[in-house]
Amino acid sequence: MAYRRLLLPLTGTAAGEAAMTTALMIARIWNAHLHCLHVRVDARDVAPLAGEGLSGAMIEEMMAATERESGERAGRVRSLFEKFAAIHGDLTLASDPNTALKVPGVTISFEAIAGREEDVVAQQSRLYDMAVVPHPEADEDVSSSDALHAVLFDSGRPVLIAPRQAPSVIGSRVCIAWNGSAESAAAVAAALPWLHRAQAVRILCSDDYQRRGPLAEGIRAYLRWHEIEAEVVPFKPATREVGAGLLGAARDFGADLMVQGAYSHSRLRQLILGGVTRHVLENSEIPILMCR
Structure with a gap:
């Protein structure tokens, strides 16, 4: 098992540059193709947001301004991609498997698509x-x-x-945040290539984190069927914050990758009340592999 095709939504921010470096590290590990995608704002989406009381000329002017700004941003992102590709001279530009599979090493490509970012990224990611x-x-x-x-x-x-700063190593020491949920089971299944490659795997569990479902020993037994050895280590919430306790336990292990299910509770509840997923997303300093 291996990851052969990676998607990286490009934003042109500092965090986006760290994500490019992280994605390239992953592509090198798996000898994969990395496709960088920038989603341009579609000026036609601006018109419904303009509201009533604006003349046709004003709406057209607003759409034209949006188109200019979107084009300029796309140009900056494309320049960032080209600069990144030039710095890493061993990368090969390729956009189709017939070409990419004949080339040794990592291949990369770039595409800009107009539309709603959430729609385009979700659909392309499939x-x-x-x-x-x-x-x-x-x-x-x-x-x-x-x-x-x-x-x-x-x-x-x-x-x-990706973390805010690109890591020096990824996937050698892997923590699994296990709570028995379907989301955590999906994350473990998606992470099997990483877990096979890892030098050490630790399953983190807590009574405060556990949901209705198999306990940590169950996922440990499951991994043995895949010839993956892992140790089970309970963690304690830090100041009653489960997410902080989880990150602290991963830090103590020296983890360079966390595998975790996302939003076992509803997203709305987590946004209002906070939650483990939200805390980890906002505070993690290592890459997090998530599934929902």
């Missing part, structure tokens, strides 16, 4: 083994990360959230 998305910006509410939630909720594929 054709990839994994999507790599930037970490939410320091001043950004995680709930506003459209690309992240689009992949989690509407792609059926795993998503790897």
Whole structure:
């Protein structure tokens, strides 16, 4: 098993640059193809938001301004991609499997599509083994990360959230955040290639984190069927915050990848009350592989 095709939504932010570096690290590990996707704002989507009372000329001017800004941003993102590709001179530009599979090493490609980011990213992700998305910006509410939630909720594929700073190593020491839910089971299944490759695997569990479903020993036995040895280690919430306790336990293990199900509770409840998924997304310093 291996990841052969990775999708990276490009935003042109500092977090986006860290995600590019992280995605390239992953592509090198799996000798995969990395497709960078930029979603341009479709000016036609602006008209319904303009509201009543605006003349046709004003709406057309607004649409034209949106088109200009979108084009300029797409140009900057394309330049960022080209600069990144030039720095890493061993990469080969390829956009189809007939070409990519004949080339040794990592292949990359770039595409800009106009539309709604959440729709385009979710739909395109369905054709990839994994999507790599930037970490939410320091001043950004995680709930506003459209690309992240689009992949989690509407792609059926795993998503790897890159840290704010690209790691030096990824996937050698892997933690599994296990709570018995269907989401955590899906994350473990998606992470099997990583788990086979890892030097050490630890299953983290807690009575405060457990949902209705198999306990940690059950997933440990499941992994043995795949010839993966893992140790089960309970963790304690830090100051009653399960997410903080989970990240602390991963840090103590020296983990460079966390595998976790996303939003075992409803997303609405987590956005209002907080939750493990939200805390991990906002505070993790290592890559997180998530499934919903």
